[in-house]
Amino acid sequence: MPTSSQAWNPSPLKTAELIQADMAQIGVKVIIVPVEGRFQEARLMDMSHDLTLSGWATDSNDPDSFFRPLLSCAAIASQTNFAHWCNREFDDVLQKALLSQQLSSRMDAYKEAQRILARELPVLPLASSLRLQAYRYDMKGLVLSPFGNASFAGVSRENTEEVKKP
CATH class of the missing domain: 3.10.105.10 (Dipeptide-binding Protein; Domain 3)
Structure with missing residues (x-):
């Protein structure tokens, strides 16, 4: 192990x-x-x-x-x-x-x-991991992948003074 x-x-x-x-x-x-x-x-x-x-x-x-x-x-x-x-x-x-x-x-x-x-039964699966991802509320254009990666191409950040927090 x-x-x-x-x-x-x-x-x-x-x-x-x-x-x-x-x-x-x-x-x-x-x-x-x-x-x-x-x-x-x-x-x-x-x-x-x-x-x-x-x-x-x-x-x-x-x-x-x-x-x-x-x-x-x-x-x-x-x-x-x-x-x-x-x-x-x-x-x-x-x-x-x-x-x-x-x-x-x-x-x-x-x-x-x-x-x-x-x-x-050559293998016995026990578990599958859960991948968590987080990003700021003011990030726009960010696409998160279910496989744990993200592309930052085309990502921008809005003016934080103009954006209301959820």
């Missing part, structure tokens, strides 16, 4: 301890091994563990940005598939979704991908 706070997990040790307690209730002993950030990727790829606590963030709302880098067969070699799970049927469904020109067909393919994941 990572030793430092992450956007997706502000308290990795506490999360690991909660998982450890839950597993103990069903008779499974869990040994928590903290790993510093700079060593984490190498440790995740050496497969000297049965379970790992990790996270993923993307700057796109496309399902492929989650599925392919985390769970495709090719992602094992690129060292982002920490589960080392490879399922050709799943990869074929991802490819079908990516090549689809119809939104409904693409959605159906990703639903099928989720069914495969539910059946195989």
Whole structure:
């Protein structure tokens, strides 16, 4: 488990301890091994563990940005598939979704991908982080992204004396 706070997990040790307690209730002993950030990727790829606590963030709302880098067969070699799970049927469904020109067909393919994941369970998502953004009432033209970034091109600030606070 990572030793430092992450956007997706502000308290990795506490999360690991909660998982450890839950597993103990069903008779499974869990040994928590903290790993510093700079060593984490190498440790995740050496497969000297049965379970790992990790996270993923993307700057796109496309399902492929989650599925392919985390769970495709090719992602094992690129060292982002920490589960080392490879399922050709799943990869074929991802490819079908990516090549689809119809939104409904693409959605159906990703639903099928989720069914495969539910059946195989190579990963178990625990949480999704909430990203908060704030800006001043007198800023105009600022567009905030749901992915935590903002473009300041075209942003201006109104004369604060003329603007009434909400």
